[in-house]
Amino acid sequence: MKRTLIKSLLLAAAVTVLASCFPDMEYMYTDTSMCTYVSGNTLKTDAGEIYHITSNNSGANMPDTLKRVMVRVDVLNRIEGTSNEYNVRLMEFAGAMVQAPLSKSTMDEEVVGNDGVSISTGWISGGYFNAYVYIAMLRPTEVHHTVNLVYDDVRSNSDTLYFELRHNAYDECPENPSIALASFEFAGSYMSFPLDGILESGKTPVVHLEWDWYDGEEYNYTRTKSRRSGEITIL
Numbered sequence: 620m621k622r623t624l625i626k627s628l629l630l631a632a633a634v635t636v637l638a639s640c641f642p643d644m645e646y647m648y649t650d651t652s653m654c655t656y657v658s659g660n661t662l663k664t665d666a667g668e669i670y671h672i673t674s675n676n677s678g679a680n681m682p683d684t685l686k687r688v689m690v691r692v693d694v695l696n697r698i699e700g701t702s703n704e705y706n707v708r709l710m711e712f713a714g715a716m717v718q719a720p721l722s723k724s725t726m727d728e729e730v731v732g733n734d735g736v737s738i739s740t741g742w743i744s745g746g747y748f749n750a751y752v753y754i755a756m757l758r759p760t761e762v763h764h765t766v767n768l769v770y771d772d773v774r775s776n777s778d779t780l781y782f783e784l785r786h787n788a789y790d791e792c793p794e795n796p797s798i799a800l801a802s803f804e805f806a807g808s809y810m811s812f813p814l815d816g817i818l819e820s821g822k823t824p825v826v827h828l829e830w831d832w833y834d835g836e837e838y839n840y841t842r843t844k845s846r847r848s849g850e851i852t853i854l
Contacts, residue, residue, distance in 0.1 A: 646693035665745030715809035732787025753807030
């Protein structure tokens with residue numbers, strides 16, 4: 620199965636409100652972006668905007684240990700005297716796991732694993748391969764699953780980059796006949812893989828991703844899986 624994987628970018632039109640009645644809801648537009656955490660309440664989007672969080676409606680404090688984070692914000696205003704700095708209201712956020720890709724020519728197959736893993740959205744921005752990745756796992760679990768992006772440095776060239784998404788469930792997977800299929804649940808997370816030394820600056824090659832996911836429809840797992848593939852968009 621082949622499909623194009625792109626980032627879902629939500630950009631609301633400007634909304635006019637009565638400031639006297641709804642002063643806290645006044646904003647220019649809404650933006651959903653992957654960002655790099657700078658410091659304090661400051662984020663830099665992969666498109667280059669600087670967001671200063673002046674209010675937080677997300678219901679949680681953003682940990683300052685995050686390096687990468689997906690946010691949905693209301694952009695309140697552009698800071699006077701700047702071209703790309705804005706005050707924003709944080710509405711939602713989700714941290715992204717940051718992990719360096721592995722090279723296929725030097726990786727340890729046993730450590731990387733070959734268990735089912737899938738991706739609901741993927742894109743390249745800010746020098747990172749970004750994706751929302753999910754796996755099948757038990758809840759609760761005491762097993763530390765690992766997910767890696769593998770760069771195929773053998774097949775890749777200046778025009779086409781090849782990657783594989785790999786998962787090691789350490790035997791806690793639907794292929795294990797001793798575990799009932801109904802015991803598994805979806806578990807997902809944003810991940811960002813830095814592409815230093817892989818993606819040349821100014822280049823826009825075709826980016827091809829392959830992964831193995833379980834056969835069946837939606838939540839009805841099988842114990843077999845098949846190879847999937849898609850093209851990743853460079854933003």
